[in-house]
Amino acid sequence: MTNKKRARRERPAEPSPFPAMPFVSPREHGRAHYWTVPPVGGPIDDYAEAGRIGREYAVQFAQWLEANPGLVSMGILGWIACDIDYKAPDKSGYWVGFFACIECLLVDARPAS
16 A cells, blocks of 8 residues: 555635625635725725715625625625724724615615505
8 A cells, every 4th residue: 555645735715706896805815805995094085985985885795796696695795794894993984884885775675565
């Protein structure tokens, strides 16, 4: 019996379900990071602008879900929520705007009574 070691295959990085989203950044190994935004005070001037951008991100995310119904129910919104640094005050405007817009979209999508 020969004692050959199997060649270990490197696992490729997990592809991001939506690599075109501006707040998703790929990683060399493992899943992408689903909430990458610049700090306010850098290219973004203030909290209000970050909130506006966060709302735009929510609309883009909703449009992407609509265009990719096979990926709905994968928990991608949870991945986004998990990757947000809620303690970073220079980035809070983005997620506040994002989730505020998601709430509005949910209310708008409810069936008429």
